[in-house]
Amino acid sequence: MIRINVELGERSYPIHIGQGALEEVGKELARLNATRVLVVTNTTVGPMYAGRILKNIQAAFPNMPAAVVELPDGECYKDLEHIQTILDAAVRCGLDRKSVMIALGGGVVGDMTGFAASMWMRGISFIQIPTTLLAQVDSSVGGKTGVNLPAGKNLIGAFHQPKSVLIDPDVLKTLDPRQISAGLAEVIKYGFLGDCQFVQSLEERMPQLRALDPAAISDVVAHCCRMKARIVKLDEREAGERAKLNLGHTFGHAIEKATGYGVWLHGEAVAAGTVMAAVLSRRLGYISEDDVVRVRRLVKACGLPEVIANINAQEAWLLMQGDKKTLGGIVRFVLMHSIGESVIESVDKQAAVDAMHECGWS
Numbered sequence: 404m405i406r407i408n409v410e411l412g413e414r415s416y417p418i419h420i421g422q423g424a425l426e427e428v429g430k431e432l433a434r435l436n437a438t439r440v441l442v443v444t445n446t447t448v449g450p451m452y453a454g455r456i457l458k459n460i461q462a463a464f465p466n467m468p469a470a471v472v473e474l475p476d477g478e479c480y481k482d483l484e485h486i487q488t489i490l491d492a493a494v495r496c497g498l499d500r501k502s503v504m505i506a507l508g509g510g511v512v513g514d515m516t517g518f519a520a521s522m523w524m525r526g527i528s529f530i531q532i533p534t535t536l537l538a539q540v541d542s543s544v545g546g547k548t549g550v551n552l553p554a555g556k557n558l559i560g561a562f563h564q565p566k567s568v569l570i571d572p573d574v575l576k577t578l579d580p581r582q583i584s585a586g587l588a589e590v591i592k593y594g595f596l597g598d599c600q601f602v603q604s605l606e607e608r609m610p611q612l613r614a615l616d617p618a619a620i621s622d623v624v625a626h627c628c629r630m631k632a633r634i635v636k637l638d639e640r641e642a643g644e645r646a647k648l649n650l651g652h653t654f655g656h657a658i659e660k661a662t663g664y665g666v667w668l669h670g671e672a673v674a675a676g677t678v679m680a681a682v683l684s685r686r687l688g689y690i691s692e693d694d695v696v697r698v699r700r701l702v703k704a705c706g707l708p709e710v711i712a713n714i715n716a717q718e719a720w721l722l723m724q725g726d727k728k729t730l731g732g733i734v735r736f737v738l739m740h741s742i743g744e745s746v747i748e749s750v751d752k753q754a755a756v757d758a759m760h761e762c763g764w765s
């Protein structure tokens with residue numbers, strides 16, 4: 404078992420990574436002196452894994468009241484209505500201040516459970532058990548929680564750190580390969596934004612990763628979690644450094660919104676967005692065409708689209724002005740200074756639009 408500590412003073416917590424990590428749930432509940440437990444999951448993941456979690460809880464604490472609430476599956480249910488579903492279950496289960504919520508699922512379930520836990524009795528503990536690659540390498544760590552509004556993604560939420568994160572690479576075996584590729588978009592992001600050697604190791608090991616080789620996956624998930632823990636320690640509330648985790652996301656969010664949520668998975672849009680960020684970085688004189696080719700090659704090796712075309716650049720620019728990195732109307736991008744080194748900079752409209760045109764946007 405690999406153990407990584409997210410160091411945030413009194414809000415510090417461990418991440419356990421390895422086969423059998425789910426079985427740590429009893430120990431974690433004991434550490435938290437939990438009185439009751441509510442497992443929040445969805446209609447896809449619940450039937451596969453919730454029974455195993457309950458069995459572990461009951462083995463450790465035969466008298467612990469524990470219940471499961473299943474949300475409908477999909478980003479379109481990541482809304483306030485379904486936060487109410489979680490809170491209604493909390494009422495039914497009589498959760499008190501020492502009760503613990505467990506998020507069992509991908510990023511949608513994780514973000515929603517964390518948000519509900521931040522609100523219940525002004526904040527109770529929660530544990531993340533991420534079951535998608537994206538959630539294992541990114542969303543379960545760092546304490547960003549929230550839901551979407553019709554006006555935009557993740558517009559409301561709270562920073563609420565989990566008390567622990569339990570990551571078992573074996574649960575990825577039931578995941579659709581398209582979702583594995585989408586998770587790999589966030590994996591390669593870590594390399595491009597801050598670790599050239601990691602890019603090289605991903606180039607060498609991509610076939611093993613896509614085949615879910617347990618050693619390769621555990622190693623890569625641990626590397627990403629270490630990088631995220633380091634960044635979150637430096638900048639928990641995204642005053643600066645943490646925004647680098649949005650490499651490829653400014654273009655990516657515009658792709659998701661312009662094409663309609665759900666057409667492209669978040670990771671697919673981020674992958675094409677990462678190529679666009681590389682093209683923009685080259686146009687601004689930071690990286691070479693060879694570097695752009697290298698970015699494209701790794702995106703393709705993940706099974707991800709290098710280009711998502713036919714988007715209107717002017718409309719996309721308007722969408723980007725609503726990006727959370729935009730300050731005072733000035734759109735800021737995460738750019739690559741080199742492979743493995745990134746900066747956050749404001750970019751003028753014409754430079755961004757020229758890069759969009761080069762990438763096939765009208």
Ligand code: NAD
Binds near residue numbers: 448534546576
């Ligand atoms: P998701 O939660 O929708 O999961 C993808 C699909 O996989 C769903 O259908 C789900 O039911 C299914 N699934 C999950 N685990 C499975 C398993 N083991 N076997 C079979 N099927 C399984 O999507 P996601 O990509 O995990 O997360 C995307 C969400 O994460 C977005 O809402 C995004 O905003 C959020 N996010 C948050 C952060 C953060 O820091 N909080 C970071 C990145 C993304």
Ligand code: GLY
Binds near residue numbers: 541645
């Ligand atoms: N995934 C972006 C962040 O956690 O900041």
